[in-house]
Amino acid sequence: MHANDQTVSILSGSKTLAIASFFLLVVLISRCSREKVAPDMNVPSSARDIVHQRYPSAEISKMRVLEHGKVYQLNFRFKGKNYQSVVNNFSILSIARQADDQIPARLLSKLDTLAIRGGKISNHRIVESIYDGNQFLDDIFDYELNGHKYVLTFEPYDPDLIIALRPYQQASYSTRSIEDLPEKIRQYINARHRPNPGFVNSLTNLSEQSKQHIINNNELTFAECRVNVLPDGAKTHEVIINYLGVTNLTMLFDDDGDLLLVPQFNRIRQFDPSFTTMSRLSNLKNAEIRHFRDLFAGQSQLFGFNLDSQQNFDESFRSEFENFKSYEFDLYNHKRERWSLRYNEQKELVNFFYSSQ
Structure with missing residues (x-):
């Protein structure tokens, strides 16, 4: 049809x-x-x-x-x-x-x-x-x-x-006021709305000048939140935050204010010393690659979208922040259509997005 x-x-x-x-x-x-x-x-x-x-x-x-x-x-x-x-x-x-x-x-x-x-x-x-x-x-x-x-x-x-x-x-709705969010999410972000010099100094890939450029910036700064009301009435919160004053990334929280997904915070370790370019290298382990390759192969909507191409593999990443881990995949086919898939630490799909080009 x-x-x-x-x-x-x-x-x-x-x-x-x-x-x-x-x-x-x-x-x-x-x-x-x-x-x-x-x-x-x-x-x-x-x-x-x-x-x-x-x-x-x-x-x-x-x-x-x-x-x-x-x-x-x-x-x-x-x-x-x-x-x-x-x-x-x-x-x-x-x-x-x-x-x-x-x-x-x-x-x-x-x-x-x-x-x-x-x-x-x-x-x-x-x-x-x-x-x-x-x-x-x-x-x-x-x-x-x-x-x-x-x-x-x-x-x-x-x-x-x-x-x-x-x-x-x-x-679904969006708000640019952090006051509209549940208290638990507000507390999580506000607790990290401060500089984190210890972490910045641990970035051995950056030069001292690059570290000084971001060392006084707040680690997380709220920018906007999109709230999705699911069919069962539960909500998810896609919170856009500014990370260390240099990039906007999206965190996902559930209805109770618990963290579901973290974005690619750890890609900051893939910048060059001058903090101008970043290598897009996957950090997935072999067991993770095998698991997700088999998972994608069994889904009809992902036919033609797989980890076999170098670009798709390079866009596959294990995101880590503090003690939390999740997975991100941006899979393209030969027509440049894209499925963006987000999985939690248990490798369960919790968010996705499709876009034509």
Whole structure:
């Protein structure tokens, strides 16, 4: 079955549909009632006021707390369309609305050329992400392939029409305020928001001048967090941090605030002495290589994506930070499509992303 054999399924009934993108904010849209609901005592009136400031006649049908005392989700109907918003105590973080137009023919044609072709595409939504007062729009779809559900995004005005897939989820939002995060995550980051001269001095690959360049920088500095609400209601937190003042990396925490994944902090040991270039060498052990090569070979969606090419092998890395370990793989096929796969220390898949080129 090809993607262009499918038709758009517009939201209906009480069915809940999930949407997401890799770099931009996404939120759930579901069928909204035309009747207003009684106030939820756990959602402050200020959250409803934020929505009504922009949508004065919005008929709010559903409210829920995403982060107690900090972040809220409100479903509403406005001028005949269903919306869902995510707000914190100060502003709207994102807005999603249903789209009634057909799936673009250009998107369907592009899908037919990719390794992910043959899936069912449906449920077009428009997601507005808000960063520092600037507004960005995304086209979002559901995509089902080989029994797995994903969320598909694309850039309609990009000449290359890059398409991305992420895991299926209920809702997603981003925040640039560390105060919106669970206390345990805040404590973890804040405890490391200070220089770490002992570690910097242990970097024997760097020259003394290079060490002095970063020795007074904070080890971890919060930049942004994307929160994903999973189908079962649990959340993951993709926390973007600045590492030693030189690069942004993403850490992944679970709903309880426990660490799931660490990024490639230890690649700092692959820089040259002048801190200008870095060798991209895999640090996987032979047993790890054999395990993941066999794992990838048994997954149909990874046909043509493997560790046999030198580039894919060089992009395979065991990430380590303090006493935590995880694995990262960026696998390309001959068309330059990419699967980014992230595994925990137990070699269980905990996050992934697909992108066409």
